[in-house]
Amino acid sequence: MALYAAVKPPPDNPWYALLYTTAQVIGFLLLLAITRAEGYGTWRGAFRSIYTGGLGRREILYAFAALGAAFMLWWPINLMLSALGMSWPKWGYSTSGLNAVPVAIWALGAAFFEEGFFRGYSMPRLNKAVGTAGALLITSAAFAAIHLRFGPALSVYIFFWALIAGGLFLYTKSTWSCFLYHAANNVIVDFLIYGR
Structure with a gap:
């Protein structure tokens, strides 16, 4: 996030999404060292x-069932937020031609690094400190916070x-299952829903 704030990349150039991926690679290497x-x-x-x-x-199977549940949850949450006057941001990168390359790297990289940190690393450690429910709530709130740049x-x-x-x-005890859930979500969102 700090890198984005410092560089101020143009929102319509998908190649700048690789800044986030580069920062995540560095962060993941630091996480491995820790x-x-x-x-x-x-x-x-x-x-x-x-x-x-x-x-x-x-x-x-569980990754895709979870993804189906997440997409079904969007509608009632959207209705509730719309009633409160909150709207969804209009964003998305061009995914035509070579622009698909950085968007795909960004979509898959974000899924890999974020699931590694939030589910694979943080949840087990927080579970020991604050219990399962606490770990689930803390990691979910932190995950939502890093996505604030897309709007509240x-x-x-x-x-x-x-x-x-x-x-x-x-349920699955598998970070890989979470990665598949996240990667499939990102590909659908970045290429089919928001991609231009």
């Missing part, structure tokens, strides 16, 4: 402590979206 220092030894051990579980048929209405929806992601993690 995880190693916590006692997970190797880089591989640190990665496996964050990206837990598998991605078998069960995890794939969308951040309200994203809080509930993140509760579903957290529930998926708690």
Whole structure:
């Protein structure tokens, strides 16, 4: 977010989305270093402590069921926010031609790094400190907060979206399932809903 504030990228140029992805790569490498220092030894051990579980048929099924629930939840939340005078922002990058490349990297990169941090790293550690419900609420609120640049209405929806992601993690014990949920969401949103 600070990088975006400093650079002030033009909102219609998808290549600037790679700034966010670059910052996330750096952040994820720092997270791996922190995880190693916590006692997970190797880089591989640190990665496996964050990206837990598998991605078998069960995890794939639950990821898409969660995504369906998240999309069904959008309508009542949109009605409620509209009644309160909050509207959804108009944003989205051009996804035509080569512009699809940075949008795809951004969509998949954000899913990978954000799920690694919020579900794979933060939830298990917060669970030990504040319990399951506390971990779920804190990570969902933090996840919604980093999406405030898309507007407050969308951040309200994203809080509930993140509760579903957290529930998926708690149920499947798989960061990979959460990554699939998030990646599929981002591809649909960035290419089909908001893409131009």
